[in-house]
Amino acid sequence: MYKNKYEPALDIYRRTLDNQLKLIHGDHRDIAASLSGISWALGYIGHTEEALEYSMQSLAIQQRCTPSYHPMLAHTLRAI
Numbered sequence: 001m002y003k004n005k006y007e008p009a010l011d012i013y014r015r016t017l018d019n020q021l022k023l024i025h026g027d028h029r030d031i032a033a034s035l036s037g038i039s040w041a042l043g044y045i046g047h048t049e050e051a052l053e054y055s056m057q058s059l060a061i062q063q064r065c066t067p068s069y070h071p072m073l074a075h076t077l078r079a080i
Contacts, residue, residue, distance in 0.1 A: 006041045006044045006045045007045065009037070009041045010038060010041035010042065010045070013034055013037040013038045013041060014038060016034050017031065017034040017035065017038065020034055027061045027064045027065045028061070028065065029062065029065055031061060032058045032059075032061040032062045032065070032066075032072070032076075033058075033072070035054045035055070035057050035058035035061070036054070036058045036072075036075070036076055036079070038051075039051045039052070039054035039055040039058065039079065040079070042054065043079075052080065055076060055079055055080050056080070058076050059073070059076045059077065059080065062076055
């Protein structure tokens with residue numbers, strides 16, 4: 001049902017990020033999660049360079065706002 005729906009997912013992640021940036025000021029793990037989602041969708045549609053940029057942004061936020069043993073951090077590092 002949802003197979004190969006990466007473009008709509010990318011649009012949703014981007015709209016979510018836009019809304020989060022309006023409401024949340026500073027680093028927040030929800031923003032990092034949205035950046036990771038954008039990276040994931042971009043990777044699946046073949047935009048690997050852009051995906052890496054979003055992963056690096058997500059990683060930077062995660063390193064500032066989560067403990068070094070947080071699973072989200074490990075997931076992002078694995079994706080990079």
